[in-house]
Amino acid sequence: MSTSTTAPTPATPAVPPAPKRDWIPVLLVPALALLGLPFIADVPVWLTLTLAGLAMGMIIFIIASGLTLVFGLMDVLNFGHGVFIALGAFVATTVFALLGGWVKSPDAITQLAAVFAAMLAAMLLAGAIGLVFERLLVRPVYGLHLKQILITMGGMIIGEELIKVFWGAHQVPLEPPMILRGSLSIGEAGIETYRIFATVIGLVVFAALVWVLSRTKIGLLIRAGVENGEMVESLGYRIRRLFVAVFVAGSALAGLGGVLWGLYQQNVIPQIGSQVNILIFIVIIIGGLGSISGALIGALLVGLLANYAGFLAPKAALFSNIALMVIILVWRPGGLYPVAKR
């Protein structure tokens, strides 16, 4: 997996040895992959696991990118992020139910259209709910970390219960259409078609985020806001609006990630949000709060490690992620690419 399109990380003057481009974290992904090889010992199995892990990492990245944006710019620790994941996944079940003909149609384009319709609907609804969430819950507690954690956790409880009101408290199946089932074999190794699809979406999201953040005026303002919000305001930009836009975008990305995660798991439960939450917290801590590239590398590492650990020692799977986080934080206390100075 080449991640050569790493965004130029905003060099923070507070951290003295901040090189313009820091390649060491990027090398961690192939390093971890190579480290896995002697333990697994079987090359096709290793290749299969690695490809699966990278694809899983891309899905995790999509979800985590929204959260790291929200944290990086707004300094809001959103424990309610998981609600948008669950919302996205449940919206997808509804869209699939409504477009049942499209999902089952023999035509590949129509099948994909149903998936894209589900993703669009999930993003729109999650973004809209994100707007309400920001207005009602987050806005009164800007700058108060303790209250943010409590309030967004409260939002998580309410959101999960509301999802149960609308979709029921049971597990709902969410199967990808025929075109995305099955797998592709490369020699003796294989990769599921769906994972390739998810990887493509993840790369598109990554490219779009990097482009917006580094090549557009909005991105410039967002990065400036991370550095010094007051200065941006004093130059006449309404940073509040940017805040809201970033929160909505983060929620929409969570919705998109929810669709992909739901299709990946092939079923959806209301608790999906709080389950994935833990994974993405680990990812954004590893990546450095607020960094898109960091989130991508963190997600790929977590995805790889989850697959290797799941194969080698299933019982240690969750602890392996925590161990990874501990090692990274001992090496770099602010995560791989520390962006936010807070």
Added chain:
Amino acid sequence: MISRLLSHDLPNSRILAFILGALFLALLFAPFWVPSIKALNLAAKVLIFILLVASFDLLLGYTGIVSFAHTMFFGIGAYGVAIATNAWGPSWSAVITGALAALGLSAVLALAIALFSLRVRAIFFAMITLAMAAAFQTLASQLSDITGGEDGLNFRLPELLNPSTVWWEGNPFGINFNGKMLTYYLIFVAVLLLFLALLRIVNSPFGSVLKAIRENEFRAEALGYRVVHFRALSSVLSALFATAAGVLLALWLRYNGPDTSLSFEIMLDILLILVIGGMGSMYGSIIGTVIFILAQGYLQDLLRMASGLAKGIPFLPALLSPDRWLLWLGLMFVLAVYFFPQGIVGKLREKKP
């Protein structure tokens, strides 16, 4: 005398003092005025949760840091007793060894987590504890040889605490003087002593430093207090009290599994109880627990009634369904954080003329 026992941290409100006094008497005589097993179970649950929530208050309300791993320590306590009695039989030495081992493990774990995450950044603490708790729960349900897995462990306790051990033959008004009652009083006394100890801690000079850190971390550091040390110590103490609560839970239920002591639902319950009852006041844990337990029992009945009345109106019956009681408690929680961050106890104390 009472003032000294309460570490001079009196309720400072007539209503609050009256409620607390009534609750104390109600819990003290619980086996006598409600001689049914179900009611006694409720009373024991109230006692254990008071201790659990009060220990969480030391961390959240007094030190101002959020931990989501509190149920992990609660679970360690319960598993300590469960595993030890399961392995060595129902003897007092097994119970005590299990409890001590659990306390030791909790202290080490809490110290490790605190030193690691608080040194890096205080807000990491919430996320890292969340991840730890989830990993620990998975571990407990997977190590089925030791912990009994998802099914949990049933175990026997020393003879004296068995419900079949009758220590007074008399049976006035259908009250049984048996081991169950003795266990209840063991829990009652333990919770009372530990609660008073917690009151003592938060009203000591150490407690004042914790409050200073909560209010202004930089100023406390500037005054010469090592913030990290105090936060870490507070987190260890809080973990130890939570472990003790877990030990008591195991003694009462004579069963332990992942869902009874480790689940994230319990963590959310603790959070709801504390915020609604009142953060930063030990009495908040008592008021919050009682309200929560009552809500658990009666809010569902109330909702059942309301959803019956709302029949025919779209969506309203689903919103008012008794299964959705947590929705309403969650709303209450958010409103509490906004409008009365000191909780019910804070409100009551404020009204003092």
